Amino acid sequence: MDAQIFFENTLNACVSGLVIGCIYGLMCVGLSLIFGIMRVVNFAQGDLLMLGAYAAFYLVVVWGTMSVLGPAGPFVAALLAGPMVFCLGWLLHRFLLSRVSGLRTAGSLDEGHFGQLIVTLGVALILQNGGLILFGSTPRAVSTPLSSAAWLIETGPGDTTIFLNKARLIACLVALVVVVALWLLLERTRLGRALRAAADNPTAATYMGIDVDRAHRIAFALGSAVTAIAGGLVATYLSFTPFMGIDFVVIMYAGVVLGGMGSLLGAFWGGLTIGFVQQFSALALPPQLQNAAIFVVFLLIVVLRPQGLFGRSADRA
Amino acid sequence: MRPGAFPRLRRDALIFAVLLACYVVLSGVVTNSYYQLMLTLVPIWAVMGLSWNLFSGYVGLTSFGHAVFFGLGAYTVALTMNAWNLTPWFGIPLGTVVGAVAAVLIGLPTFRLRGHYFALAMLAFPLVLLYVFQYLGYQEVSLPMKREQPWAWLQFTDPRGFTLVALGLLAMAFGISLAVENSRFGLTLMAIRQNELAAAAAGIDARRAKMAALVLSGAIAAAAGGLYACILLVVTPDAVFGMLTSAQALTVAMFGGVGTVWGPLIGAAVLIPLAETLHAELGNIIPGIQGVVYGLAIILVMLLAPEGLFWTLRDRFARTALPPELGPAPVLPTLTLRAPAAAGPVLRVENIGKSFGGLRAVDGVSFAVARGEILGIIGPNGAGKTTLFNLLNGVLPSDTGTAWLDGEVITGRPLHAICRAGVGRTFQVVRSFPRLSLLDNVLIGAYGAGLTGAAATTAAEVALARTGLAAQAQREAGALTNKELRLMELARAVAGQPHLLLLDETLAGLGREECEAVLSVLRELRAAGMTIVIIEHTMHAMLKLADRLVVIDRGRLLAEGAPRDVVENRAVIEAYLGRKWMAKTCST
Numbered sequence: 001m002d003a004q005i006f007f008e009n010t011l012n013a014c015v016s017g018l019v020i021g022c023i024y025g026l027m028c029v030g031l032s033l034i035f036g037i038m039r040v041v042n043f044a045q046g047d048l049l050m051l052g053a054y055a056a057f058y059l060v061v062v063w064g065t066m067s068v069l070g071p072a073g074p075f076v077a078a079l080l081a082g083p084m085v086f087c088l089g090w091l092l093h094r095f096l097l098s099r100v101s102g103l104r105t106a107g108s109l110d111e112g113h114f115g116q117l118i119v120t121l122g123v124a125l126i127l128q129n130g131g132l133i134l135f136g137s138t139p140r141a142v143s144t145p146l147s148s149a150a151w152l153i154e155t156g157p158g159d160t161t162i163f164l165n166k167a168r169l170i171a172c173l174v175a176l177v178v179v180v181a182l183w184l185l186l187e188r189t190r191l192g193r194a195l196r197a198a199a200d201n202p203t204a205a206t207y208m209g210i211d212v213d214r215a216h217r218i219a220f221a222l223g224s225a226v227t228a229i230a231g232g233l234v235a236t237y238l239s240f241t242p243f244m245g246i247d248f249v250v251i252m253y254a255g256v257v258l259g260g261m262g263s264l265l266g267a268f269w270g271g272l273t274i275g276f277v278q279q280f281s282a283l284a285l286p287p288q289l290q291n292a293a294i295f296v297v298f299l300l301i302v303v304l305r306p307q308g309l310f311g312r313s314a315d316r317a
Numbered sequence: 318m319r320p321g322a323f324p325r326l327r328r329d330a331l332i333f334a335v336l337l338a339c340y341v342v343l344s345g346v347v348t349n350s351y352y353q354l355m356l357t358l359v360p361i362w363a364v365m366g367l368s369w370n371l372f373s374g375y376v377g378l379t380s381f382g383h384a385v386f387f388g389l390g391a392y393t394v395a396l397t398m399n400a401w402n403l404t405p406w407f408g409i410p411l412g413t414v415v416g417a418v419a420a421v422l423i424g425l426p427t428f429r430l431r432g433h434y435f436a437l438a439m440l441a442f443p444l445v446l447l448y449v450f451q452y453l454g455y456q457e458v459s460l461p462m463k464r465e466q467p468w469a470w471l472q473f474t475d476p477r478g479f480t481l482v483a484l485g486l487l488a489m490a491f492g493i494s495l496a497v498e499n500s501r502f503g504l505t506l507m508a509i510r511q512n513e514l515a516a517a518a519a520g521i522d523a524r525r526a527k528m529a530a531l532v533l534s535g536a537i538a539a540a541a542g543g544l545y546a547c548i549l550l551v552v553t554p555d556a557v558f559g560m561l562t563s564a565q566a567l568t569v570a571m572f573g574g575v576g577t578v579w580g581p582l583i584g585a586a587v588l589i590p591l592a593e594t595l596h597a598e599l600g601n602i603i604p605g606i607q608g609v610v611y612g613l614a615i616i617l618v619m620l621l622a623p624e625g626l627f628w629t630l631r632d633r634f635a636r637t638a639l640p641p642e643l644g645p646a647p648v649l650p651t652l653t654l655r656a657p658a659a660a661g662p663v664l665r666v667e668n669i670g671k672s673f674g675g676l677r678a679v680d681g682v683s684f685a686v687a688r689g690e691i692l693g694i695i696g697p698n699g700a701g702k703t704t705l706f707n708l709l710n711g712v713l714p715s716d717t718g719t720a721w722l723d724g725e726v727i728t729g730r731p732l733h734a735i736c737r738a739g740v741g742r743t744f745q746v747v748r749s750f751p752r753l754s755l756l757d758n759v760l761i762g763a764y765g766a767g768l769t770g771a772a773a774t775t776a777a778e779v780a781l782a783r784t785g786l787a788a789q790a791q792r793e794a795g796a797l798t799n800k801e802l803r804l805m806e807l808a809r810a811v812a813g814q815p816h817l818l819l820l821d822e823t824l825a826g827l828g829r830e831e832c833e834a835v836l837s838v839l840r841e842l843r844a845a846g847m848t849i850v851i852i853e854h855t856m857h858a859m860l861k862l863a864d865r866l867v868v869i870d871r872g873r874l875l876a877e878g879a880p881r882d883v884v885e886n887r888a889v890i891e892a893y894l895g896r897k898w899m900a901k902t903c904s905t
Contacts (some may be wrong), residue, residue, distance in 0.1 A: 041433045099620055113433040117379055118571065118619045125564055125612030129605025137604070240606075245558055250444065253437055292448035295441040302438045303426045 008160045013279045015162050019172040021275025025268035026175035027248065028255035029182060030227030032267030033219050036256050039200040040101045040220065041113050043120035044092075045252055046186075046245025047127035048085055048224045052231025053142075053240050054135055055081035060142050074142045074167075075174050078232025082178075082225040091222025092123065093217045102216045103202050123171050124245065131242030141239040146170065171233040178229055179268055182222075186264060195219045227252070247291055251278075254298035319464030322499035327577065329495055336582075337484060351597060353476040355549060357587045360480070360487040364541040365562075366569035366581025368492045372534035373567070374576040375503060376527050377510030378431075382439035383538050384565045385423065385446055386416040388557035389538030391546035392450065396460040398470075405460075405471040408542035410724045416539025420531040428527055440563070447558040459551040471547045479548050486544055490537050494578045497533070501764055501773075504753075506530055507576070508761045511750040518710060518744070520736035520765025520813055538566070555556040561608055572618050574627025583626055589615055661724065663688050663817050663848045664709075669718030669728070670872075671708055678704040680872035681717065686817065691839070691849045693880070695856070697892055701872040702852045703745060706819050711735040711741045723816060736766055742812030745821045745852075749794040749802055755781065756790040759808045766813030773812075782813035783845070784838055800831040804838065811842065818842070820851040824858055836862055856884065868892065 018167035027049055034042045060066045066073030098104070100119050105112025141147075147165040153162040186192035198205040198215035205212050234240070234248075251274055259270025274294065281293040324468055344356045365387065374382045390412035397403040397411060427438050450456075463470040473479055497503045497678050508516040509523050517523050546552045556562070569588055574580030592607040599606050624761035662685040671679045679701045684846050694702050707713040709720055711732040720728045727735050736742070741762070759780055763773035781787045784804040789797070794805060803823050810818055823839075824832050836858060843849060853859050859866065859880065866883040868876040870892040876883050 041436075047696060096616065096620070113380060115619055115623065117381075117433055117436050118567075118618055119383070120614040121567070122614075122616035122619070125561075125608045125615070128560075129608030129612065132605035133603050133609070225896070246444065250441055257434075286452060288448055288452040292445045295445045295448075299426070299438055299441050299445075302430060302434055 004160065004208065009283055011160060011162055013283055015164065016168070016274075017276035017279035018272070019168045020279060021169075021272035022172040022175045023230055024251055024255060024275045024278075025271035026179055026233070027227045027230035028252050028259065028267040028269070028271030028274075029179055030223045030230060031223070031252040032256045032259070032262075032264055033223030033226065036259075036261045036263065036267055037196065038101070038162065038216060038219055038223075038260075039199070040097060040216075041116040041120065042097075042220075042223075043117060043174070043249065044124040044127055044245075045224075045227055045251040046249030047124050047131070048089065048245075049227045049231035049234070049248050049252075050131060050242060050245040051085055051088065051127065052078070052081040053235035053244065054140070054242075055084050055169075055228065056232035056235045057140050057142050059293025062141070069096055071144055071146055074144050074236045075170055075233070077142070078171070078174065078229055078236070079178075081232040082229040085228030086221045086225035089221035090217055092224070093220040096123065097220060098213060098217070103212055105204065109310055128242055128245060135242055137241055139241050140235075142235040144236060145238060150300075165237065167236045171236050175230065178226065182226060183264060191218070195222075246292075250295055250298050254294065254301055258301050296304075326495060326499045330492075333488075333491055333495075337488060339634030340484060341481070344477055344484075350476055353480065354548075355590055355593045357476065357479045357483050358593065359585050360483040360544075361545055361548075362565060362569055362589050363481075363582050363585035364487050364490045365538055365566040366573065367494050368537035369542065369566040369569040370575065370578075370581050371494055371497060372503075372530050373539065374570060374580070375497070375506040375510060376530050378527070379433075379436040379567070380439045380563070381436045381567070382563055383440045383534075384443040384558050384560070384562035385439075386538035387542035387562050387566070388446060388533040389415050389419055389445060391552045391557040392455065392458070393539070394464065394543040394546045395460055395552040396455070398460055399458065404469060405543060405547050405805075406469070409471075409547075411518070412539040412543040413536040413589045416535040416537075416542075417532045419539075420535030421528065423530045424528045428524055440560075443558040443560075443563060447554045450554040450558065453553065455552075457551060457553050460546065460618075460864075462550075478542075483544060483548075486540055488541075491578060493533065493537065494635055497530075498578055501769070502526070502529070504757060504761060505764060507753060510576070510752050511753070514712070515744070515750070516761065516765070517732040517744045518712070518736060519584070519762045519809060520733050520767070521761065522731075522733045524770060525847060561611070564608075564611055564615075568615045571625055572614050574629075576624075576627030577627050580625050580627050587626075611694050652666045661725060662686055664850070665721045666709070667719050669705070669708055669715050671704055671713060672716055677872045679708060680691075681716075682869065682872070682874045683718075684867050684874065684877060686848060686850055688848055689843065689846055689850065690864045691843055691862055693852070693859045694850060694852045694869060695859060695866055695883075696869035696875070700869045700892075702869055703821055704872075705869065706742065706774055706821055706852065709735075710740050710819055715877075733765065736765055736813060736815075739814075739816035740819060741813050741815035741817070742819045743803070743806040743810055743821055743823055745825065749797075749805060752793060754791050755786060755794055755797070755805055755808075758794050758805055759812045762809035762812035763814075766815070768814070776814060777808075777812045781806040783811060783842065784808040785834075799826055800835065803827065803835060807835075807838065816848060818847060818849045820849060822852055822854065824853055824855055832858055860884070 011281055029044050031042070034040050034045065056074060056077040059080060060074050066077050084119050096119050097116065100112050100115030144167055145275055149166045151164040151166060153164065155162065163175070164291065186196060194210050195218060197208065197211045198210050199219055203214045255270035255274045256267045258273060259266030259268065274297070277297050278290060278294055281290050319803045344353065347353055347356060365383065369380060369383050390409070393412035393415045394405045394408035397408045398405060423442055427435060430438055436470060463472055467473060468478065471482065505516065505521050505526050508521060509526060513523050528700050542557060569584030572588055573582060573584030588611065592610045595606045595610060618625060664686040666685070667683045668681045669679060670677065670681050682705060694705070696702050704713065708715045711730055715728050718728065719726055722738055722740060723737065727738055727740065750761065756777060759777040760773060763776040768776050778787070781790055786801065786804055786808055789801065794802070797805060807820070807823065827835060839849060839862060851863070863880055865878065866880050867874060868883055868889050875892055876886045876889050
């Protein structure tokens with residue numbers, strides 16, 4: 001009997017890990033554009049995710065603009081959060097990050113990472129506390145009728161039942177579609193090639209006639225937008241406050257580093273793995289410690305996979 | 318204490334004492350309890366800023382997680398007071414011990430990381446503790462009120478008492494920071510910040526120095542946290558482990574100026590009153606205003622004055638440095654050489670090898686270097702010359718083979734240990750410490766070799782004189798010409814009194830006359846008894862300088878012998894000029 005409950009729990013952890021993991025994968029893909037490919041450290045990535053969640057919240061709950069779409073409303077709102085945060089990402093890069101990244105810092109001692117860390121820390125503080133001013137500290141949620149509905153699949157020995165939360169499953173599918181679309185954009189279009197070239201080696205790309213500054217701006221804004229969409233999707237199943245970003249920024253960096261720097265799909269698998277870790281930790285740990293578990297996993301990843309595996313191991317003497 | 322530091326130390330201590338006295342008078346005059354609290358918070362955050370600066374400012378690894386020490390200090394005080402009825406007068410010192418232990422535990426795994434990875438990893442530590450303390454049920458721990466003899470429990474009816482205690486803590490933190498900044502330890506920390514590899518090659522154990530700095534920094538931050546708990550009387554995980562705590566420590570230090578004791582003081586004196594006043598006036602309407610202020614402050618500083626207010630003001634108002642005075646032609650002082658431990662070759666290398674993936678960068682090379690000889694190493698680009706040096710002085714571990722220095726095995730030992738054993742090294746790309754003076758740059762070499770006090774100063778001065786840089790000793794390294802930088806690197810290696818100098822393309826990028834000047838310095842060093850191995854591309858310089866040449870091609874030793882014989886060797890010409898060229902010239 002206990003064995004069966006254990007089996008059922010494990011199976012459900014697997015399924016929910018897969019579902020949550022896809023959404024984590026999406027946000028990691030957003031960060032991977034910025035950190036993995038462009039090598040810009042963005043500390044405020046979690047707060048862009050928070051903005052995505054609030055964008056969806058305002059579209060659905062406050063302004064009620066999505067009611068015509070019925071149950072699909074929240075998911076469309078999540079997608080609409082993308083273009084909104086795209087504009088913000090564009091402005092952030094135009095006025096702040098372009099001064100501490102890209103061609104300006106190419107070849108400098110630390111590639112400008114120190115400046116990026118500090119500037120984006122400032123942006124994170126402003127977004128978190130500005131969010132508190134604008135949105136208040138009450139936890140919010142974009143609840144839909146689907147949030148509390150589940151499909152039940154009965155399989156296996158005995159009465160093992162798998163619960164599939166409908167909102168989460170749809171969010172997971174939306175995340176997958178966005179990842180595939182982004183991948184096609186980067187691999188198959190001229191814009192995508194320019195972005196990858198500019199990110200890989202800004203100096204060489206300039207000689208090839210690519211407007212590197214513009215390419216970086218698009219990549220940064222795109223990365224911000226993708227993470228914001230993930231934020232909108234998170235909002236459909238989790239309540240959130242303006243300070244939600246700090247938890248997610250750690251998840252995202254863990255995923256990107258785990259998946260291997262510089263690879264979009266790698267970041268997705270990294271995020272998926274983190275989703276599994278989180279859901280499995282729920283089997284063994286009390287809920288308060290689940291986030292602590294993710295941070296410990298993050299520390300283990302960063303410490304046990306030193307730069308040698310995904311970057312230059314030592315500078316040339 | 319390092320040479321020349323005493324006048325600056327005395328001046329800084331004096332200014333601080335005057336400011337402290339003014340502050341005490343000010344806090345005596347202010348009666349409004351809200352402003353009194355602010356007057357107490359300024360020194361506390363100045364202490365946090367000093368703590369951050371002591372580690373991140375001098376060592377150059379950005380910490381996003383100083384809240385971890387602050388929080389542990391606060392919880393140590395709160396929990397010991399509740400559980401054991403321990404007065405904070407003991408609780409705070411106990412907290413510093415906890416902070417120091419935490420620093421060791423955090424430093425051990427985290428120092429493997431560099432740059433942004435270190436910053437991100439540090440971020441995770443306080444967040445882990447935040448959740449753990451919530452889980453343990455310490456969401457809100459209040460300090461019990463003590464009605465009798467409140468001062469014995471660090472509780473004052475007059476809030477000015479807290480201000481005085483906070484100022485006492487600040488004076489201690491300032492004193493420690495000042496002592497570190499002006500000590501040999503501080504100089505090694507700054508050397509690590511500016512160039513870790515060069516520091517290690519100069520004999521500095523970077524890991525240990527970083528650990529010492531983090532332990533000191535963690536202890537100070539924990540003390541600040543402990544006192545903070547006493548003032549607020551209640552400790553919550555969010556307040557002490559939260560992001561804002563770490564950010565505030567970093568912001569006050571960066572705003573005021575990184576790498577100077579004055580930075581955190583300036584930052585705290587400007588930002589804390591600003592943020593607190595805004596919070597008091599507008600906190601009800603605009604709850605997150607403090608965070609926004611810190612965010613804006615940090616962005617503006619980074620874009621407008623990246624080194625902070627102190628340095629920007631100093632660069633603007635400080636007098637330009639005096640032109641170097643021309644002394645009489647120097648008499649070359651005698652070089653102190655460490656007594657040779659054994660007869661026979663200084664360096665013996667047997668079958669040393671290193672592969673990068675499938676590429677055999679160095680493939681079973683063996684040779685020996687006799688005492689007092691100049692051995693030249695030549696070979697085409699990518700032949701493995703620099704890699705060979707990296708193996709010999711421990712920048713890279715070797716896969717195969719052994720090297721002996723005076724009969725002692727040096728392969729497999731860390732960089733700084735090999736330097737201390739007597740191998741000095743310069744780099745292909747000059748690795749200087751640009752913000753430090755020439756003398757300080759060279760002193761690091763002497764310190765790294767284990768020399769102390771006057772002996773180190775003498776060794777540095779001798780080295781500067783032997784390289785003809787004595788007149789420039791006080792100039793910043795960032796302002797030197799290429800030739801002077803090359804000579805400075807040479808002087809730094811010589812100051813460590815090595816048995817053997819490894820010089821990597823010391824002549825690269827120099828004009829003919831500059832080249833001659835460096836060559837004569839090298840010859841004089843040899844005449845004084847130094848043994849030198851030098852990598853060089855310019856063949857004519859090599860022919861004039863070297864006693865013997867070793868030729869390396871594709872990781873292998875191709876030829877060895879007197880310079881004239883080697884350059885006429887068929888295999889060598891082939892390696893340099895290619896097989897086709899050989900075939901063409903030989904057939905005609």
